Every structure is written in C-alpha cells, then in structure tokens.
Amino acid sequence: MAFAGKWETETQEGYDEFCKLLGIPDDVIEKGRNYKLITEVTQSGNDFAWCQIYPTNATVTNKFTIDKECDMETIGGKKFKATVQMEGGKLSVTFPNYHHTSEIVGGKLVETSKAGSVMLKRTSKKL
Known part of the structure; x- marks a missing residue:
C-alpha cells in the first residue's frame, strides 16, 4: 500500500528531451516544465487506480490489476493494452513509446520513463 495517497512533483530530470522525443509540442512542454504534477493513487491489494492531473488540466486515470492485461491511456489520449x-x-x-517504472524511495514516489537512451525521472512528495 506504499503507493496509495496524493503526490506532488518536486523535481524532474530529462523532461525537455523526453517530451521532444515523444513529439509533445513546444508550448505544452513549456507549460509543463515547472508544473507540479499531481498524482493520486488508490490501492486495494493488487488493484490500483492511478490518476495524474497535467498542466493542460487534462486528467488521465488508469485502473489496473498487477499481472493482468488492462486497457490504459496515454496523456495524448492513445489507448493501448498493457x-x-x-x-x-x-x-x-x-507504454507504446517508452518503458515506465514507479517505486517508493525514501518516502518519495520516483517515476522513471525510458525511451532508448532518453530518460525522464520525476520525484514527488506525499501531500
């Protein structure tokens, strides 16, 4: 249950390069660079709801069960199975263009997204 709670971005490393690689427009990258992304996670055993609120006021919620295929959605609205x-x-x-991991390190939510040699690392504090 370590992931459960509300989290706010503290730091991001590799943000610009990663976003450009994914084809995100420059104006959206600019808005998101210093944005404090809010992530809300609910967890019941192996069942999760993972909600992220982005700088464009877009909200993406993915619900999943560990080790079971589910329908997911990217921030760009692309739906896929994972x-x-x-x-x-x-x-x-x-995800379709990258691999994503999330873990709790020192009481912080650390999310790492990798596409080839490009990596975005986001660290969030619990609210």
Whole structure:
C-alpha cells in the first residue's frame, strides 16, 4: 500500500528531451516544465487506480490489476493494452513509446520513463 495517497512533483530530470522525443509540442512542454504534477493513487491489494492531473488540466486515470492485461491511456489520449508488473516493490509497464517504472524511495514516489537512451525521472512528495 506504499503507493496509495496524493503526490506532488518536486523535481524532474530529462523532461525537455523526453517530451521532444515523444513529439509533445513546444508550448505544452513549456507549460509543463515547472508544473507540479499531481498524482493520486488508490490501492486495494493488487488493484490500483492511478490518476495524474497535467498542466493542460487534462486528467488521465488508469485502473489496473498487477499481472493482468488492462486497457490504459496515454496523456495524448492513445489507448493501448498493457500488463503492469510488480517486481521488488517496483511497478513496471511498457507504454507504446517508452518503458515506465514507479517505486517508493525514501518516502518519495520516483517515476522513471525510458525511451532508448532518453530518460525522464520525476520525484514527488506525499501531500
């Protein structure tokens, strides 16, 4: 249940390069650069609801059960099927253009997205 709660972005590393790689427009990248992304996670055993509120006021909520295929959505609205896995306390899932992991480190939510050699690392504090 370590992921459950409301989180706010503290730091981001590799944001611009990662967003450009995904084809996000420059004006949207600019709005999001210093935005404090809010992530709300509810967890009941292996069932999760993961909601993120983005700078364009877009909200994306993905509901999933560990090790079961589910329907997910990207911030761009692209729908895809994925299976979220839990390995050593770390959530792991492959999106269409990148691989994403989430873990709790020192009481903080650390999310890492990798596309080839480009990586976005976002660290959030619990609210």
